[in-house]
Amino acid sequence: HGTSQINAAGRLEIGGCDTAELAARFGTPLYVFDEALIRRRCREFMDAFRATGLRFQVAYASKAFCVMAMCRIAEEEGLSLDVVSDGELYTALRAGFPADRIHFHGNNKTPEELEMAIDAKIGCIVVDNFTELYMLNEIAKEKSARVSILFRVTPGVEAHTHEFISTGQTDTKFGFDIGNGSAFRAIREAVSLSNVDILGVHSHIGSQIFETDGFKLAADRVCDFAQNVRKELGVTFPVINLGGGFGIRYTEGDTPLPVGQYVQAITDSIKAKLAEYDYPMPEIWIEPGRSIVGDAGTTLYTIGSTKDIPGVRKYVSVDGGMTDNPRPALYDAKYEAFLANRANDPSEETVSIAGKCCETGDMLIWDLELPKTKPGDLLAVFCTGAYNYSMASNYNRLRRPAVVFVRDGEADLVVRRETFEDVAGKDVVPERLRKQA
Numbered sequence: 001h002g003t004s005q006i007n008a009a010g011r012l013e014i015g016g017c018d019t020a021e022l023a024a025r026f027g028t029p030l031y032v033f034d035e036a037l038i039r040r041r042c043r044e045f046m047d048a049f050r051a052t053g054l055r056f057q058v059a060y061a062s063k064a065f066c067v068m069a070m071c072r073i074a075e076e077e078g079l080s081l082d083v084v085s086d087g088e089l090y091t092a093l094r095a096g097f098p099a100d101r102i103h104f105h106g107n108n109k110t111p112e113e114l115e116m117a118i119d120a121k122i123g124c125i126v127v128d129n130f131t132e133l134y135m136l137n138e139i140a141k142e143k144s145a146r147v148s149i150l151f152r153v154t155p156g157v158e159a160h161t162h163e164f165i166s167t168g169q170t171d172t173k174f175g176f177d178i179g180n181g182s183a184f185r186a187i188r189e190a191v192s193l194s195n196v197d198i199l200g201v202h203s204h205i206g207s208q209i210f211e212t213d214g215f216k217l218a219a220d221r222v223c224d225f226a227q228n229v230r231k232e233l234g235v236t237f238p239v240i241n242l243g244g245g246f247g248i249r250y251t252e253g254d255t256p257l258p259v260g261q262y263v264q265a266i267t268d269s270i271k272a273k274l275a276e277y278d279y280p281m282p283e284i285w286i287e288p289g290r291s292i293v294g295d296a297g298t299t300l301y302t303i304g305s306t307k308d309i310p311g312v313r314k315y316v317s318v319d320g321g322m323t324d325n326p327r328p329a330l331y332d333a334k335y336e337a338f339l340a341n342r343a344n345d346p347s348e349e350t351v352s353i354a355g356k357c358c359e360t361g362d363m364l365i366w367d368l369e370l371p372k373t374k375p376g377d378l379l380a381v382f383c384t385g386a387y388n389y390s391m392a393s394n395y396n397r398l399r400r401p402a403v404v405f406v407r408d409g410e411a412d413l414v415v416r417r418e419t420f421e422d423v424a425g426k427d428v429v430p431e432r433l434r435k436q437a
Ligand code: LLP
Pocket: 061, 064, 082, 105, 204, 206, 207, 208, 243, 244, 245, 246, 287, 288, 289, 290, 291, 327, 331, 386, 387
């Protein structure tokens, strides 16, 4: 998919770059991003919204993969940006991302984070709870600033891949519950606060969702809530944000819809519901993360040791693992892979791909069909663009890999590989523990 293909030398090529050459030049493990595919995904969302004729924002949920080069692409493609920490906000600002198109999420923003956001004059803060609402108003008052806010509400819909659960009251750390009246109380409170401007409501129902039913139900409930607020409090929302969660295809079993169908389901539901109420059409916002960058990322590993347990299993180890991709260990996530340097070779055996970390759970893929491998072969694991680099760690003091963007035969380094100094250089040995000369 994307610009990936097998070249005349029988090697995987992404963005016109031979992956064996990338591995030789940048080392492994290596995250390779197909820039054209990232841009295509951005455009699919933007085009789907443009076709509706509505006012909208597509905010890239940067938690999926937050580096400065990615912020640049999001801006160039006309997206907004969702950040959830001072670190993500810092990255975005440092990349020159327009502050007025940044939205700040999170269930426990610190006073320092709120100050930073206000000082930077970001577009809006998505208020998550009462503590934050009052604290934000106080900080804004001290700074004589006005802050636009969305309220994160929980509509009682929880969605994962094919199923969604409709729960009366949601037991979650996030947001104000619509069902038990806390969302309504939050808006009523905010009306009387001096330094916040109510921009609207936000809901996010889950991640890696393949169906539209959960989004439609959430849209209905959010619109019902909006109407209730208008009727009771006289507040009309200029914005309704339905969050992210659009699924991608990691393996054959995954069946996401084309991006446009999610957008259409959301906008159609909101339009229909608000028409019933004769409610002025707000701006519609969404926040895709995984579906922007997930399938654009491929991780290249060098194969090292193998362990064959006759009649049981053959383990093939690579030079990375749960440090660069914690998703299999954390979520039992499944990935597809093949040999990048011998992409046309037929499969000969079933092996399991192990990482190099010192724990049994560090397995990347169970039961993968591969040609017989030898040390030095290159393994490409697909769909590693979202929640891989952003969730990477230094466990076992491994150095985090480099990240490159490829397109039109050019490869650009966007994050350099960590050095030993990056790993141990922050350590401080107290005087009394220092080794005597
Ligand atoms: N908006 C909000 C408020 C969110 O909490 C999230 C994701 C998104 C947008 C973006 O969702 P996406 O379009 O990427 O599904 N680490 C997990 C995923 C956690 C998602 C958390 N929130 C994983 O690796 O699967």
